[in-house]
Amino acid sequence: MIELSRVNKWYGDFHALKDVDLKVGKGEKVVVCGPSGSGKSTMIRLINRLETHQAGRIVVDGIELTDDLKAVDAIRREVGMVFQSFNLFPHLTVMENLTLAPIWVRKMPKRAAEEHAAHFLERVRIPEQADKYPGQLSGGQQQRVAIARALCMRPKVMLFDEPTSALDPEMIKEVLDVMIELAHEGMTMVCVTHEMGFAKTVADRVVFMDQGEIVEAAPPNDFFEAPQTDRAKLFLSQILGH
Amino acid sequence: MTMGSDPVVADPGPRTTRTGPDPIAWVRANLFSSWRNTAATLVIAYLLWKLLLPFLDWALVRAVWWSPDAKACRAEASGACWALIADKHRFMLFGTYPFDAQWRPALASLIFVTLYVVSALRACWRPWLALIWLAGLSAIGVLMWGGVFGLAYVENERWGGLALTLLLATFGIAFAFPLSILLALARRSTMPIIRWLAIGYIELIRGVPLISLLFMASVMLPLFLPEGVTIDKLLRAQIAMILFAAAYLAEVVRGGLQAIPRGQYEAAQAVGLSYWKTMGFIVLPQALRISIPPLVNTFIGFFKDTSLVLIIGLFDLLTTVKVSLTEPKWTGFGVEAYLFASAVYFIFCFAMSRYSQALEASLAAGQARTMGKGTA
Numbered sequence: 001m002i003e004l005s006r007v008n009k010w011y012g013d014f015h016a017l018k019d020v021d022l023k024v025g026k027g028e029k030v031v032v033c034g035p036s037g038s039g040k041s042t043m044i045r046l047i048n049r050l051e052t053h054q055a056g057r058i059v060v061d062g063i064e065l066t067d068d069l070k071a072v073d074a075i076r077r078e079v080g081m082v083f084q085s086f087n088l089f090p091h092l093t094v095m096e097n098l099t100l101a102p103i104w105v106r107k108m109p110k111r112a113a114e115e116h117a118a119h120f121l122e123r124v125r126i127p128e129q130a131d132k133y134p135g136q137l138s139g140g141q142q143q144r145v146a147i148a149r150a151l152c153m154r155p156k157v158m159l160f161d162e163p164t165s166a167l168d169p170e171m172i173k174e175v176l177d178v179m180i181e182l183a184h185e186g187m188t189m190v191c192v193t194h195e196m197g198f199a200k201t202v203a204d205r206v207v208f209m210d211q212g213e214i215v216e217a218a219p220p221n222d223f224f225e226a227p228q229t230d231r232a233k234l235f236l237s238q239i240l241g242h
Numbered sequence: 243m244t245m246g247s248d249p250v251v252a253d254p255g256p257r258t259t260r261t262g263p264d265p266i267a268w269v270r271a272n273l274f275s276s277w278r279n280t281a282a283t284l285v286i287a288y289l290l291w292k293l294l295l296p297f298l299d300w301a302l303v304r305a306v307w308w309s310p311d312a313k314a315c316r317a318e319a320s321g322a323c324w325a326l327i328a329d330k331h332r333f334m335l336f337g338t339y340p341f342d343a344q345w346r347p348a349l350a351s352l353i354f355v356t357l358y359v360v361s362a363l364r365a366c367w368r369p370w371l372a373l374i375w376l377a378g379l380s381a382i383g384v385l386m387w388g389g390v391f392g393l394a395y396v397e398n399e400r401w402g403g404l405a406l407t408l409l410l411a412t413f414g415i416a417f418a419f420p421l422s423i424l425l426a427l428a429r430r431s432t433m434p435i436i437r438w439l440a441i442g443y444i445e446l447i448r449g450v451p452l453i454s455l456l457f458m459a460s461v462m463l464p465l466f467l468p469e470g471v472t473i474d475k476l477l478r479a480q481i482a483m484i485l486f487a488a489a490y491l492a493e494v495v496r497g498g499l500q501a502i503p504r505g506q507y508e509a510a511q512a513v514g515l516s517y518w519k520t521m522g523f524i525v526l527p528q529a530l531r532i533s534i535p536p537l538v539n540t541f542i543g544f545f546k547d548t549s550l551v552l553i554i555g556l557f558d559l560l561t562t563v564k565v566s567l568t569e570p571k572w573t574g575f576g577v578e579a580y581l582f583a584s585a586v587y588f589i590f591c592f593a594m595s596r597y598s599q600a601l602e603a604s605l606a607a608g609q610a611r612t613m614g615k616g617t618a
Contacts, residue, residue: 076511079512080513081509083505083509087508089509090528153514
């Protein structure tokens, strides 16, 4: 589904990603973790070309990402993304947030798009908020709307960029529950997160990154019980140590 | 500072205690709550007494309202000579437009005002509003020019007064605003040539006074046109004003665009919206909303800048007022004439200002912005 081979990225002189190789199969759930500045966000933002890579190949759903805008558009239609800071459109209601892209990108009729959106709002358990503006919702509700917005495009892959990091602790669970449900339905997911409980529950693989490299990739049990590298051990001791 | 030395902290503040409809309590709380407030109140009351009363005496009590030959205005101890306005208001409002046909610019001005009012109502923000504008502007064109429907043709050399001011301002903003949005987007484009062109245009036009642009449009431009080709003077002035306003508005719009967080662009891209759809649905609606105060500020400035067309011989409102004073019997009543012109400008500008405040408030209602960490 997603294939990164020998991908490199520089910001000026800073080598942000070094020869990154990653394969994600259909239906697979990959959790990416690592210290801040390790390049994990950059890596998943490359997958729908919010960032551009300078060397290597990225193929998503059989389409290679290049400067060709058609390819970029085609991939963005199939790849949904959820951001750390939600990035809902504050001037539109929840319903409008959800139906905008289906109507204007997927060319769905308005009625159908709204029924579709209502279905996804139901799934993220906030059907009653459809007519509110994002600013009137709690953080957890906003992030669930953001997930529903991405799902409304019927993506084949969902990318999550630290979806719970900006949330108050009591709201993290309601977002993770929605994500776990999504995982059980067979969605292909790449998720940057430090929620190790979530990783243990749903991940097929945990990818550990540090300093722009993939240091380790292993099933969650192996990774958490027996990390192979010192860097991973250090990282785990830091996040689990308190 | 110790806590005890500041007993006022516990006091909710005399200025905020508005106790219902009791006027004496209100006056005491708001005007005489401390010796400073009392002093300020007394000083202001004294100034009003010394300035406002004589003005009212001059403008209303001793004013001359009607005197076709201006004799009464020149009498001893007479106040403001509003007879000037009574006598010359047709010329001030409609310039040298044929006298018998001045109902046409009057009706045209009325249509302008109607268009403003209709556009101000949010219930009317529908696609058909564009059709109403098209119909309204066409009707204004027919009324002003004539030549059809039995209306005599009036060349636009003879247009003037308020009708001309509204015409220049309305067409100016109607064309300059969309142009400014394109310029602002171009200035932020990732394509260097487009960006440089926009920067060059904006900096060039902003660096030049409007007067010199108008001079260029009226004097220099015809020199560059091939023999036999003439562009109407009014049209040239109008184009110069549009180009000028667009450069200023573009910078205002750019300011709004820069205030939109990057995450909004990314979210729009991530759901697959194209550049134009991202701008049209996501970025511009938010950017323009936060730009309302500076936009209206520029609109108001532009409305008043239309008076500069006098230097190329167009008779806008201010020019007709000025010309009225050249008539021998009315010379010396400049204060009254300019007060009248100021009042007309003020009505339009103040209406714009109030409307923009109301619009901001109504757009802000219901969608409090809590980006990022949001807690209801």
